[in-house]
Amino acid sequence: MNICVYCSSSDLIDHSFVLLAAEVGAELARRGHSLVSGGGSVSCMGAVARAARAGGAHTIGVIPEVLIAMEVGDADSDELIVTATMRERKAVMDDRADGFLALPGGLGTLEELLEIWVGALLGLHAKPVVVLDHDGVFAHLRMLVEDLVTRGFVRPPARDIVVWATSVTEALDILESRAAGHGPSHPPAPTSAELAEGE
Numbered sequence: 060m061n062i063c064v065y066c067s068s069s070d071l072i073d074h075s076f077v078l079l080a081a082e083v084g085a086e087l088a089r090r091g092h093s094l095v096s097g098g099g100s101v102s103c104m105g106a107v108a109r110a111a112r113a114g115g116a117h118t119i120g121v122i123p124e125v126l127i128a129m130e131v132g133d134a135d136s137d138e139l140i141v142t143a144t145m146r147e148r149k150a151v152m153d154d155r156a157d158g159f160l161a162l163p164g165g166l167g168t169l170e171e172l173l174e175i176w177v178g179a180l181l182g183l184h185a186k187p188v189v190v191l192d193h194d195g196v197f198a199h200l201r202m203l204v205e206d207l208v209t210r211g212f213v214r215p216p217a218r219d220i221v222v223w224a225t226s227v228t229e230a231l232d233i234l235e236s237r238a239a240g241h242g243p244s245h246p247p248a249p250t251s252a253e254l255a256e257g258e
Contacts, residue, residue: 060238061119062087062231063095063156065171066103067164068130076163077103079193081110082227083162088114090231095156097148098122098139099130103162108133119155123148149174158187158234163196172221179220187237188221191230197223 064087066080080103087094087107094111097104098120108118112135120136123145133139142148149171161172178184190197201223207213222237224230 060092060157060234061095061155062092062234063152063159064107064162065097065159065164065168066107066162067168068097068099068102068104069165070102072102072163075194077106079191079227080104080107080162083107083160083191083230084110084112084116085114086227086231087111088116090235091116092231093117093119095119095121095152096133097130097152097167098133098136098141099126100133100135101131103164104130105133107162108136112137121148121151121155153178153184156186158238159189160230160234161188161190163192163194169200176221180217187234189224189230189233190221191224191227193225 064080064083067076084094084107088111094108094116096108096118099105099122100108108120111118118133118136119138119140120133121140121142122130122132123142127141132141140151142151153175159175161168172188172190175184175188179186179188192198204213204218208215208218222233224233
């Protein structure tokens with residue numbers, strides 16, 4: 060599989076999250092997968108790519124021109140794709156991936172996760188989406204989504220598109236199982252009438 064990993068490029072976070080990213084990269088390589096990432100060489104983004112390459116995995120980095128200096132482009136990537144815009148970056152990452160794994164991260168990670176989540180809801184793709192949150196960083200997000208379900212803003216099948224994991228092994232097991240068609244399928248795309256009622 061080509062596994063797209065969304066993660067942090069911040070140098071302000073606790074080092075344990077960088078180690079988690081490295082563990083993901085190493086395990087991804089051990090299982091014979093390739094990595095699709097945001098193309099940066101700092102923090103978690105750099106750690107996951109370096110660990111994946113150290114294990115023999117093929118790495119594909121996708122970074123927009125505006126972020127090359129900020130995120131420090133991963134020049135060691137087997138493929139480093141430089142895009143003109145952020146929108147193009149996400150489109151290339153989506154296209155090259157067979158599944159998506161979100162690690163703890165900030166607003167950029169949240170944006171990527173929510174966009175790919177909604178894409179699955181609308182039937183734009185049927186690729187598995189997993190969040191690896193071993194430390195409860197996204198606990199409030201998960202509670203928010205549950206509250207939105209309770210209040211009728213989100214349907215339960217839409218919530219269930221994303222699977223939550225607490226370990227690297229669990230996360231990759233879920234990705235592999237769902238990509239192979241052994242896990243629950245995504246809900247069908249909503250009808251026009253359902254969309255009119257609100258997602």
